[in-house]
Amino acid sequence: MQHDPLYLVFPQAMRKTMAWVLLSLWTFVQPAFAQQNQKENSAYIDPQIGNVAPFLVPTFPTMHLPNQMVRMFPIRQDYLSDEIEAFPLLVYAHRRPGMMRLKVGTTDFSELKTSKMIVDHDLETYQPWFYEGYLIEEDIKLSFTPGKKCGFYQIDFQKNQNKHLILQGKQPLSFQRLSTHRYLLTETIMNKDRGLNPRTLKLKVYAYVEFVDKLNQPISDLKVDEHDGWLAISTQNHAQVFIKYGLSYISPAQAQKNFTEIAYDNFTTVMVRAKQAWDEKMNLIQVKGGTEAQKRTFFTSLYRTYERMVDITEDGQYFDVYQQKVQKTTQPMYADDWIWDSYRSHHPLRTILHPKQEGDMVNSFVRMYHSSGWMPTFMQAFGNTMCMNSYHTAAIFLDAYSKGITNFNAEAAYNGMEHTLTTRTFIPWRQGNPRETIDDFFHEKGYFPSLAIGEKESLPDQVVDSFEKRQPVPVTLGVCYDFWALGKLGERLEKKGYQQYLDFSKNYQQLWHPEHRLFMPKDSKGKWVEIDPKLDGGLGYRDYYDENNGWTYAWDVQHDIEGLTKLLGGTNAAADRLDQLFRESLGKRKSQFYVDGSNSTGMIGQFSMGNEPSFHIPYLYNRFGEPWKTQQKTRFVLDTWFKDNIFGIPGDEDGGAMTAFVVFTSLGIYPVTPGVPVYDITSPIFKEASIQLENGKTFTIQAALASKKNKYIQSAKINGKVLNQPYISHEQIMEGGTLTIELGPLPNRAWGNTPL
Template sequence: MKKFCLLLLAACTSASVYSQVATGLAKYVDPFIGTGFHGHVFMGANVPFGAVQLGPANLSEGWDWCSGYHISDSTIIGFGHTHLSGTGIGDLGDIVLMPTTGDIKVYKGSLNNMDGGYVSKFSHKDETAFPGYYAVKLQRYNIGVKLTATKRVGFHEYTFPKTDQAHIVIDLQQGIGWDAPTETSVQQVNDTTITGYRYSKGWAKDQRIYFTMILSKPVKNFTVYDSTARDGKTVTGNKVKGVATFATADNEKIYVKVGISPVSIANAMLNIKTELPGWDFNKTVTAANADWNKEFSKVAVKTTDDVKKKVFYTAMYHTMIAPSVFNDVNGEYWGTDKVVHKNAGFTNLTTFSLWDTYRAANPLFTVLQPQRVNDMISTMLAIYQQQGKLPVWHLMANETDCMVGYSAVPIVVDAFLKGYKGFDAKLAYEAVKATAMKEERGINYVKNLGFIPADSTAESVSMGLEYAIDDWCIAQMAKKLGNVADYNYFLKRGNNYKNYFDTKTGFMRARLSKTAFREPFDPFQSRHIHGDFTEGNSWQYTWLVPQDVEGLIKLLGGDKAFVTKLDQFFVAKGDMGPEASNDISGLIGQYAHGNEPSHHITYMYAYAGQPWKTAEKVRGIVKDFYTDKTDGIIGNEDVGQMSAWYVFSSLGFYPVNPANGNYVFGSPLFDEATISLAGNKKFTLIARNNSEQNKYIQSVKYNGKPYTKSYISHADLIKGGTLVFEMGPKPSLTWGVKPADRPYSAPKF
C-alpha cells in the first residue's frame, strides 16, 4: 500500500507539473517552428540567455543541420549541452550524452550502417518540447528521455527498460558542423561523479569547455575509450569516450546533472551545487518554464486568434536563446585573451551574431532587457580590451571575423544614446573609434579613398556600406560627447555610401577607382564570398542606407523617383546566378526577407511620405513568411534577428535606423498589446477596427491627443503611455504624409 501511494503521488505530481507548464504565455510557444526549411533553430531545453542549450542532435549533417537538428530527420545520436540557433554555420554540440542498452557501442554510426553505432531512430509522435523542456523516446532502446536545464546545468531523466546492460555514453568527440575536437579528457572520480573537458576547433578556433557530471545511481562499471578501450578510469586524447554501465529494473529512472564551465571542472561542480543542488526534475522544469513566462509577460498581446499568439511568443522565445551566459556562478570567465577573468562586475556573454542582430534584436533588447543590455555592452568592451577591437562575430571567447562591417558599433552607440549608464562611456567611445581606425578588412581603403576597391577585397560593396552605417553611428556619439572634430570626420565617412552609387544605372555597385566601376554589371547577380556583395545583389544593397534615408532619396532623384524605384524593387524579377546564396530567401520581387540587409526596406516608404505602402508590405510579410508550421520562418533565424523583426513589426513599429532612437510605424497586427517597461511603467498600443483588410493606419492618438507623426521615439516609448491607432481598409492620404511628420535620420540632441 505504501509503495502504491508513493507511485500515485508521483503520478499526480507529474501530471500537475505538466499541466502547470502548459499554462501561462509559455503554452503558446512552439519550439518546432523553424526546425523545417532553413530556419536552423535550436531544439531542446534551456532558460532565457542560458549557457546550456541541452538538446538532441541528428545523425545527418549539412547546412540545414547547423543547429544539429532538422524536422525532416528521425535519428538521434545524443544530447549535447551547447547549440547555436539559426546560424548559417554549424558549431558547438559539446558534451554529448547518449543512453543505450545492449552491447557497448562508442561511435555514432552512419546512415549506411546504423546498427554499427549507437544512433537510434525516433518518431516525432514521441517528441514533446516547450520552453525549458524536451522529451523523446529512443525507439532502438525503448528509453524515455526528458531534458531540462538551469543557466549552467543540464538535467537529464532517462527511463530504462529492465536490463543488465544499461549504458550512458559520454561522447567527447562529437560536435556539430565545423566543430572538431583537439583534446578531450574524461575521468571517473567516484561511482556517481564523472568529470572532463573538451577542447575543439571550428568556427570558434579555440573553444574550451569543462564539465562535471553527477549521477543519481552509482555506476556498476565505467569504461574509457580513445580509439579503443583503455585501462583505468581516466583517458585523454582526441576522440575520448566514457561509458557508464548499470543494471536497471523496468521503467527505472536514472537522473544526470551536467554542469558546464568555460573555466574549470571545479567551477562546473560549483555551478551544479549552486544552481541545481537537488534531484527534483519536475521542480526544475517548473522553474525553467517560470523563467520563460517572466520574460514573455513583458509583452501581453490581445487577439482572438491563438495562432497569432503562437507565432508571436515563439518569436519572442527565439530572441532570447542568445547571446548566452559565458561565465560561472562565481563570476569567472575565459577571455578572448586566453586568461581567466575574475570579479568582472558584469555577466559575461557569448554568441554575438552582430551583423544580423544590430538591426532589430539589439534594439528590442533596449526595450525589453535593460539589465542585459548593460551586460552585453560591458562584454563587448571587455572583448575590445582583450583583442584590440570590438567583436565582429564572437563565439566562445573567439573572434570569427565572420560577416562584413564592425556591427558592434551601432549597438554600443544605440545603448549610449538611449541613456544606458551601466557601462564605461569613456571606454565605449574609445572602443568604437579604435575599431574604426584599424588597418584591416578594408578599413585602410575607407580611410584613404572613401571606398574599398573591388579588386582589393571580396564583398567590397557590402563591406563599404556597412562601414558607412557604423561610422555614421560613431559620428552621432562624438556629437553627443561634444567632440566636433571626430563628429565631422566620421560623418564624412558615414556618407561614403555615396561613393558606391552609380548615377547612370541608379544602383550601388563595385568601384575599382575614383573614375571606374567594375564591368560588366548586372543588378540581379549575386556572387557570394568571391563577389561584390554579401549574400545579396545590387538591388538589395542599394537600399542599405538606414543611417541617411534622406540622402538616399536625394541620390535617387527625390521622393517620387525614390518611391517608384522602391515599387520596382518589390516586383523586379531576374536571374541571381548559380552562386546565389541559400540565405537569399523569402523573395518579394528582389526583396529578400530571409536575409537581414532587406529587413528595414519596407519601412522606407514612410520617409517619402507614403506610409500606407509600408503597411501593405509589412502585413504581407507577417502573414506569409511567419507561420505556426515547422517551416514557419522563411530563412535562417540568425540568432534572434528574424524573430525580432516579427516582434517589432507585429506590434506596429520598427527601428529602421539602428542608433537614432526612433521607431517607424507599420501596421499593428494585434488589437491591443502592452509592453511592461522598467520602473513599473507600461506602454499600450491599441488598434481599433483592426482586421486583415483594415491594415492601414488612418489616424493616431498618443495619450489622448492627435499624433500625426509616422514614428515614435524610444524616449517617449519608455516613459509609458497609450498609443491608439484607428485602422481602415484604404490608405489615408493625409496621416504621416507631411515632411514634418516623416521619420528622420540624424538624432536631435
C-alpha cells in the first residue's frame, strides 16, 4: 500500500487540519487563478478579419494607437499576395498607400529598390500594437510597433549576409543628414480639388529618423549613401538594426521634438506601452457569454472604430492646410473621416464611449470650415476630399448637441452648415464648390433633377463628374436629411428661420412614386423617368442612385420615418414592404447583377448589408410594430455576414462605419436616426455587456439566456422597471444602470409593438 507524503510525515489530526487549510487556500486562489487565465479582450482582436473582399476594398491590418497619427500596414497588392512592396513610416489616411517607405534585403541596392519582399503568411503576426514578418527568401525578420507620432522598426538580419535598407518616398524624398546615424526626411502630399477652378493643396510630412543598435546607441559602421530622392543604408557588423522616428506635419524641428516620445525607450518598452493603450480601450466594454468567434468579431470591430479620426495636434498646434500655416489650439484637432459613412454609427458610438473626444472631433469640422469656407465631407489632414454626396456633417452636429455634448462651437457649426447648404453645390463629388444652376433648381423645386433615359449630360465634367453622374435620388434624400438636421439644430439654438429648413426637409416626398412604392427620379420638367429601379442606372446605378439601387433608397428617410410610413400606407403595409425587401430576387443571375451592382454586397434579397445606407433598415420593424422581426434580422445578418475570418466583412468597412454597426448590434442597440438621442433595441448576442462610461458610471445590458436559439425578446426592464417599447434614450444610458432583457426561442409579438 502506498501512502502520500502527508500520511507519512504528519499524524492524522494534523493531516485533517492541513487538508482543510489547503482546501481553503484553493477556494481562495482558484478564482484568481481562473481570472489570471481568462483571455484579455485585446487578445480577441484579429486585424486580418475582412482582409479579403470579393468585390470591394478589403480591411487593412493596421498597427496604430487608438485615434493617433502614426499608422502602418505593409504595402502589398492584397492579402493573398506574398509580395510586400514596402513598409511605410506613415499611412497618412485610411486605405491610402503609405509614404516614406522602408525596404530591407540582402541584394544589391539597384535590385532591392525595384524588387519586392517575399513573406510567408503563416509567419506574420498582426496585432494593433505589433507587427512581425519573416522575409522567407532572405531570412530577415522585421518587426514594428507604433507610438502616437512615432514609430519603431526592428530588423533582424542573419550575421553572415548583406544588411541593406532603403528609404524612399511615394513621392521623391528630400533629406538632411544631422549626423552619421540621424536624418531629417521630408515628403509632400498633394491634394487636388475637383471642379471648374480646382486648387492643389500641399501638406509636407517631416520625419526625424535615428538608426541605432539594441543598446540605443548609434550603429558604429552605419553607411548611408544619398541618391536622388532615396537613401541606401547598410551595415556589416550589426545583425540587429533599429529604426526609430518621429513625425510632424508642422516642421522638422517639431518632428524631432515629437521623437522624445520614444527617444530613450527600447522596442519592448514601446510595444508594451502600445498594448496598454489598446487594453484601456478594449476594457471599456466587458462581455460575458457569446462564442469565441463572436468575441473575435466584436473586439476586432471595436478596434477598427479607433482607427480614425486621428489626432494631428502637436504641442497645442496643428498645420492648417487651407491657410498653409500653423494654428494654435487649446483643443485637439482631428482629421481623417468619411462623413457619408461615419455619421450613421461611428460618431454615435463615440458619443457613448468618448463624448469629450467626440466634441473635439466635431469642433475640428468647425475649424476646417473656418479655414476652407465650407463644411467638410471627407476631411483629411491634407484637406477635404470631395467624395459621395450630401453634407451629413449637419447630422453629426445635431447628434452631438442633442446628447449634451457642448465642447464644440455649436453657433459656428450652425452658421457654417447654413452657409454651406445655401451657397454650395449638391452635385456629387463636387461638395464645397460654388452653387450651380442645377442647385438653384433644387432650392426652388425641392428635388434634384434627373436626365431622361438616353439624354446626354449638358454640364461639363468639371461640374458633373462623368463617372459619378448626378445621383438625383440619393442627393434629394440626403440633402433633405441635412436640412432637417440644420433646422433641428436651429430650433435648439433658438435661431430664426429654422422652420423653413424643416419644411424643406419634407421635399423627399416629391420623388415618391406611388405605383412603384419607391423613390424614383424626375426630370427638370417634373416628369417621372420610368426606369427599372432594381437594375437601371449603369455602374453602381449612379445615373439615378448611388452604389445601391432603388430598393435600398426606398428606406433612406432616417429623419422622417413617420412620413415614410404614411407613404407606404401605414405600419402594416410598411412591414409587409420591408418583408418583401428581404425576399425580393436579384432580378438577374448573380454574374450579371454584380456587373453594375458590385457595391451592393452582403445581399439578402434586395437588402445590401455591405453598404452603409442599409444599416438602419432591419431596425425599421421596430417602427412598424413588429420588433420581433428586427431581432430576427439583426441576428441573421451578424451570423451570416460578419465572420471571424479573412472574408468577415461583406463590403467596404470604411474605417469604422460598418464595424460600429457590428458593435452596436452585438450589444443590442442602434441609433436609427443620428440627431435623435434614442437607440432602437434588438437582441443582444452576449449574456452580459457592461460599458464603462466616461462619467464614471456603468451601463449594463443583461440577457442571461442569450444563445443562437434564444434571440427573441420576451420582456425587458430598465433599472428594474418594466420596459415595453424597443427604445432607450441616450440619457438613460449615460445615467448608468441596467437594461435587462429576457430572451426566448419564439417571438413575443406583444412586446414592444407600439411604434415610436
